[in-house]
Amino acid sequence: MRYLPLTPDDRGEMLAVIGAGTIDDLFVDVPAEARLSGPVPGLPLRQTEMAVERHFSNLARKNKAASDHPFFLGAGAYKHHVPASVDHLIQRGEFLTAYTPYQAEASQGTLQVLFEFQTQVARLFGCDVANASMYDGSTACWEAIGMAGRVTRRKKAVLSGGLHPHYVSVAKTMARFTGDTLDTATPELGGTDMDRLLGAIDAETSCVVVQYPDVLGRIEDLSPLAAACQAAGALLIAVVTEPVALGAIKSPGEMGADIVVGEGQSLGVGLQFGGPYVGLFATRDKYVRQMPGRLCGETVDATGKRGYVLTLSTREQHIRREKATSNICTNSGLCALAFSIHMTLLGGRGLRDLAALNHARAVQVADRLTAIPGVTLVNDSFFNEFTVMLPKPARAVVHELAAKGVLGGVSLGRLYPGDAALENGLVVAVTEVVSDGDIAALEAALKEVLA
Amino acid sequence: MNAPNTAGWRPEMGEGHIAHDETFTGNRALMLEERLIFEIGDTSTTGVDIDPAPAAASRLGGLARAEAIGLPGLSEPETVRHYTRLSRQNYGIDLGFFPLGSCTMKHNPRLNEAVARMKGFKDVHPLQPRETVQGALAVIDELAYWLVTLTGMDSVAMSPKAGAHGELCGILAIKAALEARGEDRKVILVPESAHGTNPATAAFAGFSVENIPATEAGRVDLAALKARLGPDVAGVMITNPNTCGLFEPDLKAISDAVHAAGGYVYCDGANFNAIVGKVRPGDLGVDAMHINLHKTFSTPHGGGGPGSGPVVLSAALSPFAPLPYVKREADGSLRLVEEETAAEDQPDSFGRMVAFHGQMGMFTRALAYILSHGADGLQQVAEDAVLNANYVLRSLEGVLDAPFGHSGPCMHEALFTDDGFAEGFSTLDVAKGLIDEGFHPMTVYFPLVVHGAMLVEPTETESKAALDQFIGALRSVALRAKRGDPALKTAPHFAPRRRLDETLAARKPVLAWKGDRGE
Numbered sequence: 001m002r003y004l005p006l007t008p009d010d011r012g013e014m015l016a017v018i019g020a021g022t023i024d025d026l027f028v029d030v031p032a033e034a035r036l037s038g039p040v041p042g043l044p045l046r047q048t049e050m051a052v053e054r055h056f057s058n059l060a061r062k063n064k065a066a067s068d069h070p071f072f073l074g075a076g077a078y079k080h081h082v083p084a085s086v087d088h089l090i091q092r093g094e095f096l097t098a099y100t101p102y103q104a105e106a107s108q109g110t111l112q113v114l115f116e117f118q119t120q121v122a123r124l125f126g127c128d129v130a131n132a133s134m135y136d137g138s139t140a141c142w143e144a145i146g147m148a149g150r151v152t153r154r155k156k157a158v159l160s161g162g163l164h165p166h167y168v169s170v171a172k173t174m175a176r177f178t179g180d181t182l183d184t185a186t187p188e189l190g191g192t193d194m195d196r197l198l199g200a201i202d203a204e205t206s207c208v209v210v211q212y213p214d215v216l217g218r219i220e221d222l223s224p225l226a227a228a229c230q231a232a233g234a235l236l237i238a239v240v241t242e243p244v245a246l247g248a249i250k251s252p253g254e255m256g257a258d259i260v261v262g263e264g265q266s267l268g269v270g271l272q273f274g275g276p277y278v279g280l281f282a283t284r285d286k287y288v289r290q291m292p293g294r295l296c297g298e299t300v301d302a303t304g305k306r307g308y309v310l311t312l313s314t315r316e317q318h319i320r321r322e323k324a325t326s327n328i329c330t331n332s333g334l335c336a337l338a339f340s341i342h343m344t345l346l347g348g349r350g351l352r353d354l355a356a357l358n359h360a361r362a363v364q365v366a367d368r369l370t371a372i373p374g375v376t377l378v379n380d381s382f383f384n385e386f387t388v389m390l391p392k393p394a395r396a397v398v399h400e401l402a403a404k405g406v407l408g409g410v411s412l413g414r415l416y417p418g419d420a421a422l423e424n425g426l427v428v429a430v431t432e433v434v435s436d437g438d439i440a441a442l443e444a445a446l447k448e449v450l451a
Numbered sequence: 452m453n454a455p456n457t458a459g460w461r462p463e464m465g466e467g468h469i470a471h472d473e474t475f476t477g478n479r480a481l482m483l484e485e486r487l488i489f490e491i492g493d494t495s496t497t498g499v500d501i502d503p504a505p506a507a508a509s510r511l512g513g514l515a516r517a518e519a520i521g522l523p524g525l526s527e528p529e530t531v532r533h534y535t536r537l538s539r540q541n542y543g544i545d546l547g548f549f550p551l552g553s554c555t556m557k558h559n560p561r562l563n564e565a566v567a568r569m570k571g572f573k574d575v576h577p578l579q580p581r582e583t584v585q586g587a588l589a590v591i592d593e594l595a596y597w598l599v600t601l602t603g604m605d606s607v608a609m610s611p612k613a614g615a616h617g618e619l620c621g622i623l624a625i626k627a628a629l630e631a632r633g634e635d636r637k638v639i640l641v642p643e644s645a646h647g648t649n650p651a652t653a654a655f656a657g658f659s660v661e662n663i664p665a666t667e668a669g670r671v672d673l674a675a676l677k678a679r680l681g682p683d684v685a686g687v688m689i690t691n692p693n694t695c696g697l698f699e700p701d702l703k704a705i706s707d708a709v710h711a712a713g714g715y716v717y718c719d720g721a722n723f724n725a726i727v728g729k730v731r732p733g734d735l736g737v738d739a740m741h742i743n744l745h746k747t748f749s750t751p752h753g754g755g756g757p758g759s760g761p762v763v764l765s766a767a768l769s770p771f772a773p774l775p776y777v778k779r780e781a782d783g784s785l786r787l788v789e790e791e792t793a794a795e796d797q798p799d800s801f802g803r804m805v806a807f808h809g810q811m812g813m814f815t816r817a818l819a820y821i822l823s824h825g826a827d828g829l830q831q832v833a834e835d836a837v838l839n840a841n842y843v844l845r846s847l848e849g850v851l852d853a854p855f856g857h858s859g860p861c862m863h864e865a866l867f868t869d870d871g872f873a874e875g876f877s878t879l880d881v882a883k884g885l886i887d888e889g890f891h892p893m894t895v896y897f898p899l900v901v902h903g904a905m906l907v908e909p910t911e912t913e914s915k916a917a918l919d920q921f922i923g924a925l926r927s928v929a930l931r932a933k934r935g936d937p938a939l940k941t942a943p944h945f946a947p948r949r950r951l952d953e954t955l956a957a958r959k960p961v962l963a964w965k966g967d968r969g970e
Binding site: 001002003004005006010011013014015017018019020023025026027028029030031034035036038039040041042043044045046047049051052053055056057058059060061062063064065066067068071073075076077079083085087088089090091092093094095096097098099100101103104105106107108109110112113115116118119120122123124126128129130132133135136137138139146164166167169170172173176177178179218219220221246247248249250251254263270271272273274275276277278288294295296297298299300301302303305307308309311312313314316317318319320321322323324326327328329330331332333334335337341343344345346347348349350351352353354356357359360361363364366379380381382383398399402407410414417418432 | 485487488489492493494495496497498499501502503504505506507508509510511512513514515516517518519520521522523524525527530531533534535537538539540541542543544545546549551554556558559560562564565566568569570571572573574575576577578579580582583584585586587589590597600601612613614615616618619623626646647648650651652653654655656657659660697698699700703726728729730731734735743745751752753754755756757758759773774789790791801802803804805806807808809810811812813815819822823824825826827828829830831832834835837838839841842844845846859860862882883886891892897911912913914915917941943946947948949950951952953955956957960961962963964
């Protein structure tokens with residue numbers, strides 16, 4: 001087998017050193033009745049590299065790749081152009097095949113990257129400090145709710161109706177077992193539920209969770225909410241599923257959010273059918289000891305040279321066990337590297353230019369689609385994603401568009417099954433990868449489907 | 452701090468001041484120093500050419516960003532150089548032996564990287580209509596079949612994002628099953644030698660945690676465990692093989708006792724590499740076990756992640772498995788069971804753990820690894836991993852104390868202690884000495900049940916020659932610790948940095964660059 005270097009002679013020599021007669025002598029602790037005498041039945045045997053590659057090529061061909069079609073899906077995962085150097089650099093073996101940097105002197109590369117990543121995320125979100133990543137946006141969101149509970153010693157979280165429904169589901173799953181109370185809603189179409197949120201904050205509220213831009217793409221000033229939370233001793237958690245937006249709009253931290261979490265997939269990582277992605281988590285300096293996840297910090301070595309180490313580990317499971325701030329161990333290191341490289345290539349200037357292009361493209365598409373009879377725009381404001389109401393259920397429309405080779409958006413029927421008020425809604429994302437031809441194709445296909 | 456490093460020549464030293472071991476740059480030939488992007492970059496620079504935006508009236512709702520972001524950019528050549536230089540300050544499996552116990556740092560085949568990057572997998576959106584993603588769903592379905600069959604379990608939840616997330620999945624399934632029985636059991640039992648994630652997970656899910664002691668042979672104390680079982684115990688979390696590198700021969704008896712007392716058995720599958728293809732956990736009475744695809748099935752660790760932690764479940768827990776999962780229809784097509792049809796397909800599901808459907812990029816890699824090995828190759832994996840570990844264990848007899856070496860063979864990892872080191876010398880010194888020898892150190896100070904633990908997991912992808920070289924190096928360093936070589940106290944001497952001050956980092960945390968934000 002090509003990945004196994006030991007030869008039969010090696011195995012014999014090594015067994016002799018050990019003093020064992022056969023390999024099965026090393027498995028004596030496995031009860032004999034449970035030990036398998038041969039390969040697990042019902043499974044195929046080894047295959048060549050070529051055969052395995054062919055198998056996957058055949059499966060890959062059964063999928064419609066985003067880059068092969070006019071593509072307008074978003075709702076928590078966005079297609080952006082990732083410079084070729086990003087994927088090249090993350091495949092360097094010293095990054096790809098390294099472990100968590102517990103041995104700092106052998107891991108300065110990963111650690112400096114994490115320090116830079118933390119700084120980039122903190123600045124992007126307008127916060128003091130960020131951690132070294134979480135699994136994804138949805139789990140980062142629940143971790144933020146948990147952290148708000150620890151900070152405020154309260155157990156009621158108020159979730160905006162504009163929060164991605166999967167994020168709400170994750171929070172509901174966890175809250176059922178932790179005993180937290182969640183105040184949730186589905187999206188209002190007439191406007192956001194800001195009034196509901198302001199009215200729901202009380203002395204029991206640990207936090208208010210609001211997505212920015214929200215799941216329908218709307219953008220709203222969070223400052224009044226931040227002030228109301230502060231007055232009530234609750235924390236404001238802002239959730240950003242499209243970090244590119246922050247090249248164009250104010251950061252949540254700037255508007256007073258206490259914790260900002262996000263999905264970083266847009267930069268460097270790609271679509272990947274939902275994972276792995278990279279959870280972003282940032283907050284104020286004063287809450288750092290309540291943060292979940294790994295943190296990289298600056299220090300010096302024995303000769304005074306600057307270096308980096310994992311730090312404040314007494315928050316974490318491997319030290320604190322059942323008293324840890326989270327059970328997270330493995331995070332999303334390589335995706336954080338990809339995010340960081342892409343962000344380094346862009347810089348603040350590139351991010352602004354990219355955001356401006358995304359927004360202008362989205363405005364164009366919104367204008368074109370709402371010119372089709374029966375199509376109306378839900379949003380007063382948006383960045384690169386907006387919601388239109390169609391004259392019939394959007395779910396079927398999405399399938400009909402796909403049959404015409406156009407991946408036209410995410411239906412609210414998929415996100416909110418059974419909600420009649422939302423079933424005609426279609427969430428359309430428009431990034432820099434969308435060409436004029438793609439826009440014309442979507443417009444033409446939608447006209448045909450709605451005709 | 453927050454200043455460029457002070458290595459090398461500086462102007463105030465004067466022209467004549469470069470000593471024989473100093474350089475003008477602070478570089479050491481092929482080992483190049485690299486400053487932070489915030490020091491070398493510029494907020495007006497970008498390494499990406501972007502088309503100008505077409506004219507369009509802003510609809511940003513009056514929230515256009517006015518404040519500078521403060522993020523520097525680098526041109527592409529500078530970017531490539533920055534990260535290439537940083538990469539060379541890292542140790543990886545590609546470079547050498549990485550015997551980190553409990554972490555299973557094995558070779559990462561590049562076929563798996565190529566497969567994961569096929570356009571049909573990497574460039575597919577999680578919410579695309581199902582008829583456009585049948586190949587992606589087929590990968591999940593095929594991997595699920597392998598995992599269920601290799602473990603002899605009933606079903607598998609594929610969405611957990613990493614090992615600890617998988618633990619959470621199993622523990623939530625147990626909690627949901629107890630709720631369905633109308634029972635409110637509050638206690639999870641965890642052996643002292645468990646990974647920290649076990650007690651942290653149980654607490655995260657609202658359980659209280661109690662420790663079970665180990666026997667002198669390094670196994671769970673069956674009598675103590677049985678004595679603690681009762682109507683308040685929801686279940687146990689057992690790592691098998693355990694973190695001392697030993698198989699738990701009583702696991703079936705433990706399972707039977709826990710089941711008889713109305714509880715469930717969670718098995719931490721972090722060490723599945725030792726037994727894959729040799730024994731099925733389902734045959735030992737396990738109710739739930741996570742599988743770290745980034746360990747046993749070789750998806751790269753990437754400097755800390757991503758992982759992937761599918762959880763195999765027994766028939767008793769399967770009804771409570773999370774959403775979404777892949778279901779094969781009568782016509783052979785595949786679909787995701789999500790919230791919409793949960794009431795019909797999986798009415799007792801405890802819900803969703805994560806947005807979307809799990810770590811697709813890890814599924815493709817793990818399945819490529821599995822198909823390459825086949826059932827026969829996977830059995831060889833476990834056998835070679837165990838052989839390599841025992842070879843290390845026996846080859847160091849008389850040099851390092853092996854606390855359980857007398858009780859028979861180990862599984863995939865060999866455990867040593869600091870017994871016999873000279874006064875003032877510790878496991879940490881040995882670890883740092885190994886860095887100078889060109890190895891990544893083993894896991895240190897874990898498990899907590901022995902003093903100064905050193906846990907060596909060679910994995911099956913090391914040759915005998917590589918093992919022999921490591922054994923020689925570890926013997927040399929251990930003997931230096933035993934005779935008290937002062938040079939070992941200040942190791943590493945040849946790494947990109949000398950020993951780093953972790954106390955300072957924690958006492959005065961500097962977690963972000965605080966320099967100029969200008970734009």
